[in-house]
Structure formats: structure tokens, C-alpha cells
Ligand SMILES: [Zn+2]
């Protein structure tokens with residue numbers, strides 16, 4: 041049952057907020073210390089030859105009335121209810137099944153012989169009865185959801201591979217990764233721990249927009265320890281950029297450097313070796329770009345237009361990657377007093393609200409920006425679009441970029457709890473940070489970001505599917521399970 045060494049790493053990453061709701065529903069599904077069961081239905085994302093992710097699109101926790109029997113030693117789910125679930129999630133959306141059950145007994149949580157037999161049969165059933173041949177991932181937890189064991193079954197139910205499970209913003213590090221020796225360069229950051237530094241070293245960041253804010257962000261996060269980057273920006277350096285680009289020179293402008301080449305140059309100054317920086321001098325709409333972005337652990341968008349932010353957000357939702365959105369704005373009031381703002385927005389991972397439903401970006405403007413240049417001219421003359429040469433200064437961009445890097449630091453380190461997302465606006469000269477309360481941003485049925493999740497009763501709508509279909513194997517975890525654990 042061992043996987044060969046050239047097989048890909050399997051990841052299952054559940055967004056923190058979704059995981060909390062799921063665990064809460066699981067505890068509510070028992071009255072004493074009965075075993076409980078819950079499901080995630082997942083999409084498969086092949087990141088590379090070596091990495092496959094399963095992304096939760098919906099979860100279901102059956103309520104007590106969905107069980108035929110439920111006790112501390114095992115459980116049996118009502119057959120019709122089970123069939124309803126499979127029909128709803130496996131037939132047309134073609135999702136894969138993550139099946140999680142608890143053992144009522146004290147730790148450790150280990151798969152029992154009954155689990156082995158049952159899950160093997162179940163994996164076979166799934167792949168032979170549904171056209172898209174869904175795979176089975178199973179997890180077993182102790183009653184308090186502290187310890188767990190995970191596996192991905194093959195389609196024949198004969199063997200399984202390990203699964204890296206996490207319920208954090210960034211997926212857990214690969215088990216196969218060798219432990220790197222601590223680098224002297226980061227001696228002054230030792231206080232944050234070696235695990236922190238190691239995770240930063242493995243993190244990959246897609247940076248969309250390599251201008252005045254993006255380049256500072258790259259420099260600062262690079263210095264913190266991030267070595268793997270994908271840089272996206274179709275523009276070249278211009279003289280008007282030189283007031284706010286660290287170490288940029290008139291020579292670079294003369295030689296018509298792409299902005300992505302310039303940021304790559306910044307990162308390679310920090311890491312002449314041991315880093316991976318891909319410079320993509322192309323627009324988001326280019327065909328290969330979405331794939332490059334989806335393969336990164338974090339998406340950062342620091343462009344000056346709404347359309348690219350919308351695309352970035354859509355990719356973040358589709359591939360379930362954390363997104364950080366950066367921007368500044370400067371204007372001068374009628375009395376001559378300048379007002380300066382910067383904004384850092386991190387929508388929650390896995391839905392709740394996004395740049396679109398949170399009104400962080402304007403969809404009408406995004407649509408205009410994506411329209412043909414003719415239409416843009418008409419819109420521009422009608423006052424719908426701002427001029428390209430928006431005012432911008434280095435120091436304000438730096439506040440914005442620094443704050444965003446601090447947020448990444450907090451997310452990786454774990455000292456920042458951002459489960460429901462954040463939206464912070466800095467206001468100068470008052471020099472005040474304002475924070476939008478996430479509950480005002482939450483939108484349950486957003487077209488872009490809502491997911492299907494619930495605690496489900498056995499009388500759920502559209503129940504009972506096709507009666508002629510062959511029945512799935514019974515949920516059968518009684519008696520024998522406790523025998524082994526006793
Ligand atoms: Zn079990």
C-alpha cells in the first residue's frame with residue numbers, strides 16, 4: 041500500500057472558515073458521543089506532474105435524522121439520503137468525494153479494519169457507477185477534531201496514497217521535502233521560527249502588476265524570504281515611473297525594460313541562486329497566464345485597473361488561492377488640501393465575500409476597461425474612466441506594500457486571524473487606518489464567490505434520485521470497529 045516515489049503529492053486544503061463551519065455542524069450532529077460523518081465534494085486541480093490538489097466546492101453534514109443508526113461504536117446512513125447526495129454532487133458537477141468520520145473513542149484516530157474494508161468497496165463503487173469516475177478521499181478524526189489520518193483510494197479500491205490535509209490559508213508543506221538548514225541571511229528573523237522561514241522559502245507568489253506598488257511588494261516579501269515568483273505585467277518602464285521604482289534607472293527606460301524584467305532583477309539581486317522567478321510580459325488575458333497563476337500559493341494584484349482585479353479574483357475563487365489586492369488613490373480637495381489613501385484587501389479564502397460583491401471594485405468600470413479602445417474613448421470623453429496618469433508617490437505605495445507584506449507574514453506565521461477576510465484603508469494626512477467590518481461585506485449568494493454548504497436533513501429537496509440505480513454499499517461501521525479499538 042505504499043506509493044511509488046515518482047507519484048504526485050496529494051493535497052486537500054479546506055479554507056479555515058469553511059472548516060470551522062464544518063466542524064461545528066459535525067458536533068451538532070451528535071447528541072452524546074456518537075460517531076458522525078460529513079462530506080466535502082471537491083474539484084481536482086492538477087497543479088503540476090508532482091502536485092494534485094482537491095478543492096472543496098461544497099460540504100454536507102447530515103443531521104441526526106439522516107442516520108438509520110448512530111452510536112458511539114458505529115453508524116449507518118439512510119440509503120436514500122446517501123443516494124441523494126451522490127446524485128446531487130457526482131453526476132453532473134463531476135466532483136470527487138471526501139468522506140470524513142469521527143471515532144468516538146479517545147485518541148489516536150486511526151483507520152480501523154472496518155474502515156479499510158468498507159472504503160475499499162466504496163472506492164470501487166464510486167468509480168464504476170459514475171461516468172466521471174470520482175475518487176474517494178477519506179479522513180478519520182477523534183471526537184474533538186484534533187487528530188486525523190488521511191488517504192486517497194485508487195479506483196479499484198486496492199491501494200491508497202497519503203494525503204496532505206490542511207485547514208489553513210496556505211497548503212501544508214510536502215511531506216517529502218527535505219529539511220533545509222537555516223540560512224544565515226535570516227538570522228534576525230529567527231524569532232519567528234524555522235517553520236515560518238521554511239514555509240516562506242517554499243511559498244510561490246503570482247504578482248499581477250509590477251509597477252509602483254507591485255515592485256515594492258516584491259522587494260519586501262523577497263527580503264522576508266519568498267523565493268518563488270511568477271510576475272505578470274505587459275508594460276515597459278517609462279520615465280514617469282522613475283519617481284517610485286526602487287533602484288530603477290534612466291538606462292533601463294532607454295533600453296525599454298519590461299516591468300517584469302525589472303522586478304525579476306530586484307529579486308535576483310536578493311537571490312542570485314536558489315530562487316525561481318518567471319517573468320511573463322503579457323496581459324492577464326493571454327492563454328497561458330491563468331495556468332501560471334493557478335499554480336501559485338498566493339495571488340497578489342497591484343494593478344491600476346478594475347478589469348485585471350476582477351480576473352484575478354475569479355482565478356482566486358476558481359483555484360481556491362488566497363488573494364491580496366493593493367491600491368492607492370490621491371486627490372486634492374477644493375480647498376487645496378491633498379487626501380491620500382491606500383487600501384489592502386484580502387477576501388476570505390473559500391468565499392463569503394469577494395472584490396465584486398464587496399464592492400471593492402466596480403464591475404461597470406471593469407467592463408468598460410475590457411471593452412474595445414473605441415468604446416473606451418467614448419466612455420473616457422463621457423467621464424467614465426479616469427486618466428491613466430493617476431497621481432502616485434513612492435512613500436504612499438510603500439505603506440500599502442509594507443502593510444500587505446505584514447499580512448502575508450501574519451498569515452504564514454499564524455499570528456493574524458483573517459478567517460473572514462479584511463479590508464483596510466489608510467487615510468493621510470490623518471494617518472489613520474480604517475477597517476471595514478467583514479459582516480458588511482458578506483454576501484451569501486454572490487454570482488462569483490458563493491459556495492454550496494450546509495447541514496443537511498434527510499428530507500432535503502430533490503431527494504431519492506433514480507430508484508433503479510444500483511444501491512451504494514451500506515454505511516456499516518458498527519460493532520467490529522470498537523472491537524479493534526478496545
Ligand atoms: Zn472508522
Ligand SMILES: [Zn+2]
Pocket residue numbers: 392393394395396397398483486487488489490
Ligand atoms: Zn462575491
